[in-house]
Amino acid sequence: MVCKACGHINQDNMAKFCSACGSELQQDTQNNVYQQNVTPQPPPQYVPNYLIFSILTAIFCCLPIGIAAIIKSSQVDKKIALGLYDEAITASRQAKTLNILSAVIAAVFTVFYLIIIVIASVGI
Numbered sequence: 001m002v003c004k005a006c007g008h009i010n011q012d013n014m015a016k017f018c019s020a021c022g023s024e025l026q027q028d029t030q031n032n033v034y035q036q037n038v039t040p041q042p043p044p045q046y047v048p049n050y051l052i053f054s055i056l057t058a059i060f061c062c063l064p065i066g067i068a069a070i071i072k073s074s075q076v077d078k079k080i081a082l083g084l085y086d087e088a089i090t091a092s093r094q095a096k097t098l099n100i101l102s103a104v105i106a107a108v109f110t111v112f113y114l115i116i117i118v119i120a121s122v123g124i
C-alpha cells in the first residue's frame with residue numbers, strides 16, 4: 001500500500017493510516033484492477049513487410065500491383081508501431097499475395113512474349 005500523501009510504502013496492505021505520515025490510506029481497488037488488465041504486450045512476432053519485394057514488383061513486374069503491394073508493405077510497419085499486430089500480419093499477407101500475383105502475371109507475360117518471338121523468328 002503506497003501512501004498518496006508521502007509515497008511511503010506501507011507493508012500492511014490493510015492499514016488505514018500511513019505509518020510514516022499518518023494520513024489516511026485509500027484502498028484503490030480500481031487502480032489495482034487496471035494494473036492487472038494492463039498486461040505487458042507479448043513481444044511482437046517478426047512480421048515481414050516485403051517492402052523490397054514490393055518495390056521490385058513495381059519496377060519489374062506490374063506497376064499497379066507493385067504500388068498496391070508497396071502501400072500494404074508500408075502499412076505493416078505502421079500497424080506494428082501502433083501495436084496492431086493482427087492488422088500488421090494481415091497487411092503483410094496481402095503484400096505477399098500481391099507480390100506473388102504480380103510475379104505470376106509477369107511470368108505468364110514473359111512466356112507469351114517468348115512464344116511470340118519464337119513464332120516470329122521461325123516465320124510461321
Ligand SMILES: [Zn+2]
Binds near residue numbers: 004006007019022
Ligand atoms: Zn504517508
